[in-house]
Every structure is written in C-alpha cells, then in structure tokens.
Amino acid sequence: MRERVHEPLGRAFIDTVLRPRLLADAETALPAMIATNQAHLVMLAERGLIAPGPAALVARALADLARRGIPPSDLDPGLEDLYANVERAVARLAGEDAAGRMHVARSRNDLWATVARISTRVALDRTMAALLDLRACLLALAAEHTDRVVPGYTHLQPAQPITAGFYFLGVAEALARDSERITDAYRRVNRCPLGACALAGTSFPIDRGLVARLLGFDGPVVSALDAVASRDYVLECLGHFSVLAVTLARLAADLYFWSSAEVRIADVSGAIAVVSSIMPQKKNAAALEHLRGRAGHVAGALAAALTTATGTHFMHSRETSVEVMMALARSEADLAVILALAAAVLAGVQVRPDAGERCRDDFSTLTDLADALVREANLPFRLAHEVCAALAREAIDARRGASSLDAAAVNAAASARAGRPVALSEADVRAALDPDRSVAGRGSAGGTAPAEVRRVLAEAERVLAADRAALAITRQAVDAAKHELEVRCSALADA
C-alpha cells in the first residue's frame, strides 16, 4: 500500500505508536473490524460491485479470521494498522486479486469510524449494564433500610434525621439520570459511517442503508464529511462517564465519612479494606479511596480528549480517530473499576442499628421544634427559627445537648421574642425533638418518611425494570443484525 512514499516506517514511530496501537486493536477491535468488512462485502456483492467468485473467497477468508483471529506473531506494524494487516491476512487466504477487490467504495477513514462507533456502542452497553446492577443494589439497600434512622447532613453538619433507605434511594434517583444520558448518547452513537469513504462519498452505487442494518446501526450518518470527521459522540460519552463518576465519588465520600471512627454510621467490609503495616488497629476503607481517585482519571480522560480535539480541523485525522478513541478506552476501563468497587463496597456495607441515636442530642430535630412553634403557636417561621437558634447557641455554649431543652425554656424564649405568651406543652416539645417522629412526619412528596420512601422506591423499581427491558431490546437488535450478517456471509461463501 505504501508505494507513495520512499521510506519504510521508522523504528521510533513503530515502537511508540504503531505497534502498541496494533496490538491493542487486535485485542479489542478485531471482531468489529471483521464484521465491518463482512457487511461491506455483502453489500458490494448485492450491488454487483464484486463478482461472486472473489466475493466467496473473501467471505471465506473473513469467516476464517473471525474464527481464528490473527496471532500476534503475524501482525506487522510496518503495514501501518490493523486494517492493513487484515487485508494482508485475507490476501494470504483468498489471494491478492480477491482481497484487492474488497476495498472498493470505501476507505480506512469510514472503516475506522465505523469501528469507533461499534466500540463506543459496546462501551455504553457495558457501562449501562453495570449501572443497572448498581442501581438495583442501591434500591435493595433502600428497601432494607427504609426505617433505619441516620443523621442527614448538609455542609457536613447534622441537619435533620433521615433514614438510610432514603439516602440510598436518593443516590439511586440521581443514577437513573445517568442511565438516561447513556440511552440518549447511544441513539446518537448508533449510526453507521461506512460509505462515507475518505470524506466525500463515492461514485460507486453503494447501499449505505444495507451496511448500516447489517451492523446493527439505526441507519447511516448522513453527511460523509461528518461521518469521518466527527467524534463529538465520543466526547459526549466521556462527559457522561465523568458525570457518573462524580456521583459515585460523592457516594464514596459519604461512606468514607460514615465509616470513619468518629462518625460510625456504617461499617465497611474487611473485603474492601486494607490494614496498616505498622498501626495494628487500622482498618482502612481503601476501595473507597481508589474509587474517588479513579473518578479523577475519568475526568482526566475527558480533559485529554477535549484538549486534543479542540486543536483539530474538521476532517479525518489520527488525533481524533486514534488519540481521542484512546481516551475513551481509558475512561471506560477506569469507570468499570469505579462501578465494580461501588458494587463491592455496597455489597458489604453495614449500617449501624444505633446510628440515629445521636440525633436525640445533636439538635438535628430543631427544625421540627421551629415547625411546632409555627403549627401550635402560630409564630411566623422566621421568628420560630430565631427562638430555636438562640436556644441552640446557648445549649451548645453550655455543652448541653438537645435533650436538655424543655417546654419551659422553649416557651420562655418564644414568648420573649414573640411579645406574647407561647405555651407549647412538654409533650409537644418532646414529640418535636424525637428523631423517629421527625422522620415519620416528613411525608411530603419525596420526603424521608418511610411510607413515602416506599412509594418512591416502588416507582424507582418500575423505572429500573423498564431500563433493563430497554437494554435487552437494544441488545436483541444488535444480535439480530449479527445473525443476519452471518447468514448472508455464509450464503456468499457458499455461493
């Protein structure tokens, strides 16, 4: 193929770029590459652009390669890339003449663009599957902990008692949006570039729709230029992966805090913990640190791809076709680690039964007391808030907890500020300050009350089931295309 240039490829270029790339592609992209060749071949034959004889030879050679692969020792980076190696392998099996006829009406540009779309599709599929499992795991935890009271935080300070079930459900709700994003991206990804050729299409009477269908795509990428030049869909996926990693990093930060010695809302399993080589008492939730750290790498892959892509022209080049794709491979791998670690951590997390007890004294039911002043004594909320804030400041300064507050103190403070007598009963005050009652009472839509959590949970399970069904349908479409392609290739080979 390299008749155009005088020199063979140089050592440095081969060693640093071409060989590593070739080996990686041979490991991950060969099936997609062969399928793309097969679909193109079927189309060429259907359109009479290749005669039955050579078509059969090439079909058999591709089937052979699909079955047996190309051994690493047969791969030659001096040929430039995996496609050239595939073409040579076909030539060895089918002869130069037949092999030389399969590259009509296409280019490596659209071919690699097609492989890139298939790889991205696979990355989305795998990520979605792991994400659905993780959501299921969170919903199961939510169901298990619907009544387990724990402190709820804002600004890392106890805010209001919630249940652990409410917490896990909240995270699951956020992750449902990540599933949506992946679905949205899949729709944009799943279009076929083949037939765009180098950038301008071809004068041969090809059938792009047929090729697209045989490869499980929803149709062709229309514009030939757009088809070979664009990798915006990769950047989009890198963005979605980063957003997902952020939410999981935030979950990890909570579990890390929850399992710290001072906080002890939950214990993590030793299965994800490392010990200290020197401090005998240490049990370190190391998997959570890797999870959070790996989220940085997912963000880094996005930054890498954006940096690279920003400097390119709107044309085919290796910056987009290879270097940007490399970022996707790294991101997907790091995200898979994150998803696996999150699942492993959640599988072994133990919420402490007494985690909510502290809420009796840490003032996190003070909003309820303010609400009681509104409800029972018709105070404006702001005034009730001021009364309670002053009570809290005085108690904390005196190192007293919330349980030290009684009706007398509350009424005195409230009356003074309101300028009129306020008389909550002791029962009102006790009820307001009780964490279990606080939680049970927050029954507004999406609130922490167990009944409401159960309601939202049921809906979340329905959505998850629907997302699972949608993934299954997507996979069936790809499988059906794969089957049709095999059948038609066999027919060609047998002709």
Add this chain to the structure above:
Amino acid sequence: MRERVHEPLGRAFIDTVLRPRLLADAETALPAMIATNQAHLVMLAERGLIAPGPAALVARALADLARRGIPPSDLDPGLEDLYANVERAVARLAGEDAAGRMHVARSRNDLWATVARISTRVALDRTMAALLDLRACLLALAAEHTDRVVPGYTHLQPAQPITAGFYFLGVAEALARDSERITDAYRRVNRCPLGACALAGTSFPIDRGLVARLLGFDGPVVSALDAVASRDYVLECLGHFSVLAVTLARLAADLYFWSSAEVRIADVSGAIAVVSSIMPQKKNAAALEHLRGRAGHVAGALAAALTTATGTHFMHSRETSVEVMMALARSEADLAVILALAAAVLAGVQVRPDAGERCRDDFSTLTDLADALVREANLPFRLAHEVCAALAREAIDARRGASSLDAAAVNAAASARAGRPVALSEADVRAALDPDRSVAGRGSAGGTAPAEVRRVLAEAERVLAADRAALAITRQAVDAAKHELEVRCSALADA
C-alpha cells in the same frame, strides 16, 4: 437569621465571596428568586399554610420587588445571600410578621436548587437559540455553495475535491447533534426541587406539583435528597457546551487555514480581522483565534466543575450550589462569545471562486483514476491504488502535477503491475482527473455531488425547522406558566 452564631460575618469572607456573589446574583438571579417565592406563596395559600392576610401582604411585596428590583445600595452581604436580602426587603414592605411566614416548608437549599435549575434552563434556551441561528447560517452557506469546488482535506493534505456547500452542510449536520444534546439535557434540567426543603422534605402538607407547574417545570425532582444534593445536570450541560465548542473550534481551524495566504480558499472579512501595528500587509483573522481560545475556557469551566464536584459529599454544600454554578455562568458566557464570533465570521466569509482550480494538479482526483482502473479495466482496487500511488510518487519527485499524467503513462504502469494489458482511453484518464466530474460523480448517500448535497440540505432544513418549532413550544410552556403565576399572585395580592 444569624442568632445561632456569635460573630458577624468577617470582612475577608464578605469581600472575597459573599459580596461578589450577592451582586452577581442580584443581577442575574433575582427574577427567578422572586418567581420561586411567588410560586411557593401561592401554594402555601392554597394549602392553608399561610393566612390570606399575610399572604396578600407578601404577594404585594414580591410584586413590588419584581417591578422595581433591589437597588445595589440596599443589598447587605452581611445577611449572607440574596435570599436573605429578599426576605428582608419583603419584611420592610410587608412587615416582619408576614415576611416571617413565607419561609415555612422550604429551605434555602431547595430554593437555590430551584433557581439553579431555572438559570440552567435559561442557559440552555439561549444557547439553543444561538445554535439554531448558526445552523441556519451554515445551511444558507451550503445552499449558496453547492457547486463551488474546493479541495477537501484529510490529515491537512488535499484528499479529494469537494464543494464548499458540502463542507458547510457537514458541519451543520454535526451541530444538529448539539441541538439534540441540549434538548435531552433540558428534559433532565426542567424538574423542580422546591419542597425538598433542607434535604428531607417537610411535615407540612405541601403540593410540590403545583409549585413545579407554576414555575414552568415538567414536574418535581422526586427525591428530596437528590433535589438539593445533585448538580449532575449542570455538569452535563458543561459537557455539552464543551462538545459544541470543540466543533466550532474545528470549524474555526478550517477557516483559519482556508484564509491563510498560502491556502486562500476563502477570505474573511476585515470586520473580524485585526491588522499589525508594524507589518503593513497583515490582515489577521483574529476572531477565529479568540473563538478557538475561548473553546479552551469552556473546557476549563467543565474541568473546574468536575474537580470541585468530585471532592464533595452527596449533600447540599456551597461547593455544588455556588462554585459549580459559577462554572456554568462562565461557560455560558464564553460559549456565547464563541457562537457570536462564529456567526460573525460566517456572515462575512467569501469562498474564492477559483479555490478548486488547484485540484487539477494536486492529485486529489487520483482516487477517481484508481476507480476508473477498477471500473474500466477490472483491476482489483488495491492494485489500481498501487499503480496510481507509484505514478504520483514519480510525478511529485519530478515536480510534475497531476495534469501531466496521460493514458500512455497510466496504461504502462497498470499493465506492468497487472501482468496484462490495460488500456484506458485518454478520455477516461482526463475524465477521471477532472475535479468537477469527480465532485459530480460522488452521488452516494451523503456524498459531495451537488444533487446529493441539495437532497441532504433539504432534509437538514426540515430538521432545523422542527428544532425551531420545538424551541418555540418550550418557550410557550415557560411563558404560560409565568402568566398563570402572575394571575394567581395578583389574585392573592388583591384578596
């Protein structure tokens, strides 16, 4: 409100964070903040959570603020934020008692989360509008240049002749996916957090659906925790903005190259060019440099938000509620500059009528010659490619152009390689090497042939019109909600 703490806010905190934030919010977020208060008030009144008297007072005060704003001199950063300033402004107009009653069954957490969603919605809306205009501009250029031949590039080398219309259409096709992404994001953004309160919901019998409707949302964010903790939708938008900026940077790179002295495919207008203070001949396409440079800033805002968000807990905090939102504001502003510059550059770009002439000699029709050998002489494509590559190498080494190739040379080379006589006619060779015929021939789906470009263009125009219609519908929904809110507030105020 600050009864809980002993100290007033410190000078450094006020000067570096609180005042700048307050002034910026007063300028950009006040309408959304007031509308959110109004919707909450209407709901409280409907649910009997505020009596008609104070409700009317507060309604009038809010209407007053909506009309007249809050003068900067009335803003006090010592109160912490814009909401506290609004509450004080209402108190001054409606009295402490009435004002103190409007904050029941909510929190600043869900309130700011609501304002954040509204701000993000506006950012998406504005970006979409500018993007639709830009796509229209590109389609108009495509229509104008359907027959204007220019060199098409891959790897920054002339690849095949295309038309400028095909080029502009290709970019427009890519940008249509950006519109899709914005639409997808809008769907996720347009949910209402209000009623989540601090993080756990409330025990007051609120109606979250009503509030959502009055603010033009499609419904509530279900989970209260998710509602206040999540800003994943902001990260998503920052991602989409970055992807869009990349495609525009790539367009700019092409126009920059096109308008360079050596390439001269197109001229940019002096309206977007700067001169040199020292080199009298210089006309520098500076707007393109700013466009590309600004794309870096859009990517930087995303990196900023990801860096910040990755380190947070899944809870309300100012890292997400303020710092991440700051990244959105910066990104939106920089992207608006990019969109404006792109429009300005395209408005004045002149494709040179003779830009395609070089294709006669730069070998970019050599694929057509190889195709002719396939078609006319039944050579395998690979062999035809090798013949042409060798011819090109020899000609280039001898400093001859493509027009120097004739049938004799082609046939000699082809016969030698094929091992059988090949006899293209001179007319075949001339036809194959003709750029205009090359372009006219590439009529495969999405190819550069003018007829095909016109077909795809017509479809692109239909999609653009549909996108415009969808934006109009979205805006109408927001406007209708705004109207309903006004009517109901007036009713309250007049009660």
Add this chain to the structure above:
Amino acid sequence: MRERVHEPLGRAFIDTVLRPRLLADAETALPAMIATNQAHLVMLAERGLIAPGPAALVARALADLARRGIPPSDLDPGLEDLYANVERAVARLAGEDAAGRMHVARSRNDLWATVARISTRVALDRTMAALLDLRACLLALAAEHTDRVVPGYTHLQPAQPITAGFYFLGVAEALARDSERITDAYRRVNRCPLGACALAGTSFPIDRGLVARLLGFDGPVVSALDAVASRDYVLECLGHFSVLAVTLARLAADLYFWSSAEVRIADVSGAIAVVSSIMPQKKNAAALEHLRGRAGHVAGALAAALTTATGTHFMHSRETSVEVMMALARSEADLAVILALAAAVLAGVQVRPDAGERCRDDFSTLTDLADALVREANLPFRLAHEVCAALAREAIDARRGASSLDAAAVNAAASARAGRPVALSEADVRAALDPDRSVAGRGSAGGTAPAEVRRVLAEAERVLAADRAALAITRQAVDAAKHELEVRCSALADA
C-alpha cells in the same frame, strides 16, 4: 492603523471580545503599557532613533497619561486594543508626527509580550506575599499548639496521636515548596521580550539590555521568536497556582472534618460560617466549601490554558497573547480568594483543649504498644503487630476501647503467638497506651514530639524570614528600575 482592510471592525467582534478586553486592560495593564512605552522611548532617544524634540513631546504625553489615565469614555474598541488607544492618546497630546515616531523598532507583539511578563510578575509577587503571610499564620498556630494533642489520621481513621502544632507545621512545610516554585518561576518570567518586534528582531540598532533594565527585568528573552511566541511561563505559573490551591484545599478538608459535629477537634469562627434559613442549629463552615470549590476553578483555568495552547502554532497569536493570559487573570483572582479565605479561617480556628482525649480509647497508641513489645520483649515487629491487631479486633468487636487492654491480656496474646513467655509490666502497657507519652516519645527527625516540633519550627521560621527578605529584594529591584525610568523620562521630557 487599519488602512490594510476595507471594513471597520464588526459589532459582534467588538462587543464580545474587543471592548471587554480593552476595558479590562485599561484597568489592569495601563501602567505596564505606559512604562513599556517609556522604556522604549528612552532607549530610542539614547540610540538616536528618535530626535530630542519628538522624544520630549512623547515623554511628556506618556507622563501625562501615567498621571491621569485614560477615561473609559475616551477608549475606542474600534481601534483594536489598548496600545492603539494609547498611541492615539499620545497623538492627541504630542501630535501625530511625534506619536508616530515612538513605534519604530518594535511591534505590538513584543509590546504585549512585555506587558504579559510584567502582569505575570505582579501575579507572582502578590501570590507570594499572601503565601508568606499564610505560612507565618500557620507557624504561629504551630507555635501555639506545640503541646496540644489531637488525633492524627491516615485513611480518615485515627492513626497515631499528634499535636495540632505538628499538623500546622507540616502544612507550612508543604507550602514552603510553593514559595520555592514561585521563586523559580519568577526567575523565568522576569526576562524582557521588547525588541523582538513582530518575531524577527529589527534592523534598527536598538539596545535590548537597556530596555530590560529600565523595566526591572533581569535581561532580555534572547530569541526574538521565543520572545513573542512563548507563554510557557504562564502555563507554568498556572500549574504552580493549581498545586498551591490543592494543598490549601487539603488543609480545608481537614478543618472541615475537624469542625464537623461528630469530630470536633476544632471550632471555626462564626465569621466564616453561614447559618441555615430553616435549621436553627446549623453553623456551616461555608468559607471552607468556597475555598475547596475555588481550588477547582484554579485547576480549571490551567485546563483552559493548556487546551487553548496545545492547539496553537509556535508564533504570536491571540490564543496565546490574550486567551491564555485571561486564564492567568482568572486563576490569580480565584487563588487570591483561596488565600484570603485560608487566612480568615486560620485566624479564627480554635483547637479544642480536649481533642486528644479520645486517643486514650481509640487505639491510636497501639503502634506504641507494638513498639513496647519489640523494645521490652524483643519480639519481631511483625509479630508484635499481629498480637496488637488481634487484641484490637477482639476489643472492637466487644465494643471495648483501648483503655480496656491490660498487661495480662497483652502478655497472654503475645506469649501465645511468640511461643515463649512475654511479660510486659502493667506500667509498660499503661505508658505505651498513653497519648501524651506517645507524642512526647516521637522525637525522631521531623516527628511530632514537642521538642522536635519546636526545633523544626525554628528552622521553618528562619526559612520564612529568608523568603521574606528575598521578596523584599525582588521588590526593591523593580522599584529601583521604576525610579531610574522616571528619572530618565523626566530628563527626556525636560530636554
């Protein structure tokens, strides 16, 4: 100046880029711009490249502008930039002829490159000054808390008791490296590009060394191309700023954790805290959240600049000369906020006197017990570690604290594992488990023992004093140059 082009600058370009840039430059870069003009003028006069008459006119005009500035209303973005506005202002004061003579043997390229170097120098100077103050603040806290025991953490679990003084000193030591980095960068920044002209130097017999000296630079940037094309020093500074921001974010994370309700190692001042509008008990260390969030923005500015710069050519362009510099301005501003917030937080932080008491029971002295087994009973450390780890696991499982361990239990466990009698005395065990003795004992170089902390602190104070002295010397050099420039300009003006 725009005789080369037909069109005036367009509205969109002016509104989005040129006017905002001009206004910002007028506010921040005018003094550097005028000084650069003055230094060039003095050199031209000295070299006879401008006659005394026009030189005096221009000198007077520049002095006038330096004194009075250019009112915003006089700024015209249609002239392109601040320099063109300065030249016009000089022309109005000194006449077209004289003003037209000051731009010989230079270009806006080297002129703006010079202003960029001065701006970067100022950014480094300001950052260094704030950093030195912060280090002083940390060293003062270290001195104050040399004996205040607090838990030391690894993996967010109590590891070993340390002192708060040791902690603050450790952070200060890390920050000393940031000072080093700024000093190193300053050396690279402080070279003068002027005289590079457009990119290739000039044929006029200029004296670049003189200009450099008059502007307080250590000498010229040698290569003219490098002088106008490079902004690597800006990227370097953005890197250093990011690294510094990370360390401060990490400090903030510790203070955030320390001041959380469960941990309570330290209290932050209400001066940097916000309250909750709904939860009366909340005191939220909001300044720490902003500090951490803002660190993301500093990283984002670096990402922005790298993204932009990666796509450029090695030549002067506005991507580097304007857009990259914009990232520096944003980074410096955000970093200044971080430094101010860190100082404000540290100024009010109160380490709780009893923060170390928990170390009596949280097993964080268990390393000391293992060490005692090594020292007193000659056990291999690994065996001692295993003994203690098993003791800890059993105690924690039984919900007992470290104080429950006694010599009997320790000896029994140790003997069993060692296969020989081990007999620590009760006093040995008590001593090993005592946090105060633990801290006092860690006297190895850089350890937490108060005496060692005091020794390291003294050295740190010496280094800080030396850094302060070096900053003073740097500033004196700049001031001396400023003075010489004024004297020589006055002489020119009076000639």
Add this chain to the structure above:
Amino acid sequence: MRERVHEPLGRAFIDTVLRPRLLADAETALPAMIATNQAHLVMLAERGLIAPGPAALVARALADLARRGIPPSDLDPGLEDLYANVERAVARLAGEDAAGRMHVARSRNDLWATVARISTRVALDRTMAALLDLRACLLALAAEHTDRVVPGYTHLQPAQPITAGFYFLGVAEALARDSERITDAYRRVNRCPLGACALAGTSFPIDRGLVARLLGFDGPVVSALDAVASRDYVLECLGHFSVLAVTLARLAADLYFWSSAEVRIADVSGAIAVVSSIMPQKKNAAALEHLRGRAGHVAGALAAALTTATGTHFMHSRETSVEVMMALARSEADLAVILALAAAVLAGVQVRPDAGERCRDDFSTLTDLADALVREANLPFRLAHEVCAALAREAIDARRGASSLDAAAVNAAASARAGRPVALSEADVRAALDPDRSVAGRGSAGGTAPAEVRRVLAEAERVLAADRAALAITRQAVDAAKHELEVRCSALADA
C-alpha cells in the same frame, strides 16, 4: 498482617485494583522498593535496632531478591501490595523472625512515599535525557539552516522572512526553560521521606540522614506529616510535563502546516508518514498528529491528578499514594512518546531550498519598506506604516504581488500622506523588498540575521553542554549512593 479484619480481600477489589497495581509495581518499583529496604536495614543495624544475626539474614534475602526478582506466580494480591509480598519473600528466605524485624521504625506510608520519590526522580531523569537530545537535534538543525530563508508567521499569515535556523533555535530556546523546570523540580523531589513512619515519626533512635544518603537523596523531607501526605511534587512534575508537551505540540503544528501541500516549506520523511488506503497520492504526516494528540493526554493526566488530589485530606491515603502516582506513570509514558516522535520527525525533516522565494511577492518585507521610509525619508513610523498598508491593500485587491511595487508608486503614496515630497530611489525600494537583505539586516539581539543566529546558537550550545554536565553529575550522585548501599549491604550480609 491482616489480623485486624475478619474478611479476606474481596474478588472485585483484587481484580480491579490490587492485582493490576501489584503487577505494575513488581515491574517498575521493585528495585526502588528493595533499595529502600536495604537502606533502612543498614541504618537499623548501625543504630543497633536490629541484631547482627537477623540483619545478615535479611541482607542476604534482599540481595537475593534484587538479583532474581519475584516471579509473577509468587505474587499474591491477597497480601495487599508489593511491600507485603516483599516481606513474605524475605520471610521465606530469612525466616519469619528475622523478616519480622525489618519493619521496625517505619511504615508502608513512608516506604511507598520513598519509592514514589525515587520513581519521580527516574521520570525526571529520563525526560531530561530525552529533552537534552531533542534540544541538541534542534540546535543542529539551526546550525544547518542559519541561512535558509523561510516565511515567518504570525496569526498564520506571512509576517516577515526569517531563516529556518532562527526558527529551530527559537524552539530550542523555549525548551531550555523546560530543562530548567525539570532541574528545579528535581531539587524538590530528591528528598527522602523514610523515617516519617505512619505520619508522626518514631520513638526509635533512627538516623534519617543516613537513609537519605544511601538512597541518593539530598536529605530527608523534614516534617514527617509532610513526608507521607504530600505529593505536590508529583503535581508539579505533571505540570512541567504538560508545559513541555504544549511546546512540542506547537512545533508539531508548524511542521504539519509547513509540510501541507499548499505551504510546502518542508517535507517530512515517509518514515513518519502514513499513506491512504484509498487515495493514492496521500502522504500524511501522521506522527505529528499523534504527537499533538498525545499532548492532550499529558494534559489529561495532570487534570486527573488535580481532580483527585483536590478532594483529599492532608494525610496519607491511596488517592494520593496510588491514584496520583498512576497519573504520573501515564504522563511520563505519553510524554516519552511525544519526545520520541519529535526526535523522529526532526531527524527526517527537509526544509525546501526554495521555501523563501515566495517572500518576494507575499508582502512580508513590507515592514522593511516602512522602515526604509523612516530611515531614508524621516517619516514617522506610523505614517510609513499607513502608506505601505494602503499600497498592500491596493496591490492585493488588484491581485498583484509585492514585486509590483516600485519607487514611483511608493513615493507617490508617501508624498501624498506626508504632505511633502518623498523620494526613495528604486534601489532603496528593491533593497527593502528583498527577503535575503531583510533577513540579513535583522541583527538586533536575538534577531533572525544569520550572524546573530550564530551568536545565540553558540551560547545555546554552551547552555546545553552545561545542562548535560549537570545531568551527569546528578546521575553520578545517585550511582555513588547505590554503590555505597551495595557495599554496606554486602558487609552486613557477610557479618
């Protein structure tokens, strides 16, 4: 070691994190890990903290491991990390008792921190060596092309003629600052953390200075907390690597542009070019695309590390000790590719002898004409500039080149604007417009005149030689330490 926890490490944690990490560390970090153990052992023995018997056993075991390594099949990720595997390997060779005594007075925290510093040192060393070679290559090209005129660009438009030698020298000058940065970073990196133990030092009477010296460090990291918690030096190196990658990407952008068909200032070798599978004429400078794309990955690794590190506490954790180090490994590998590609491209680049001819007609000597009007006719530069700009505009509009300008036209335009007769001779005009004379005349310091380039080049070669010498000295210091360590270990083993 895992007596503290109940569960063995889980499958997911092992498969995703622990095993890959262990295998990678075994491949890259084992020598540093063993050397660190050896240095610690020598110190323990010298201080009497380990008896001669066990010391000899351990010394022999470590020597054995150093010689033979640990076969992958012997590595057990269930032990957590490489250190634990080393300890077990020593135990197998030296017995449990002796092996159990080598971990006294240290921790994995300071041990891995030491390995991290050694790895970073190696990364800097390797990068420096490749960078010095690249600078040498650029200086050789500069020497070769001192007189080869090529167009010089700003804003991608021809600006002024320069020489290729001047260009290559300018890039080399920028890269000299990268060498400086690496040297500066090395100074900060080359400090030894060992002896910091977990975070607080130890009560054993260790000698940190000795350990530091035996490992080739310049001394200990003083503060024990800083020693284990900090990785700022890694972030710094990632920053420097990114800055270096940017400059090389900019060089690549120029060569990409230079070698494009329209520009043809230089040709790249086929050894770094790929062809097209479809377009026979294509020769694509693919290595340059990979170089630029890989620069994005280097920036991405920095973003990853900053994102991760920003969210951490100032303590030892795996986010910094493992995940941030992973970013360094990725960055170093990608940067090595960039440096290798740059060297390979420069090794084969051919500047076209006639590249400067276009400067006769592209108006890039117009500054010289303006200068001539200043010099010969005493016009103010601004006026001269205006005259020339108008001449250029008219000529370009009329599609005439610079050679069409003659004295009559110049004098007419100049006289008209100046309001007085201007009379350049035809010789003046011709001389001014001549590119060779233009280049020869720009002899100001750092200008493009060949003589000046030769002067600056000589200085650059001196600096390069000094940098090489400094690297050699640095390496000798490390080698000398290695030798001393071996000698002392042998003595221990033989005792």
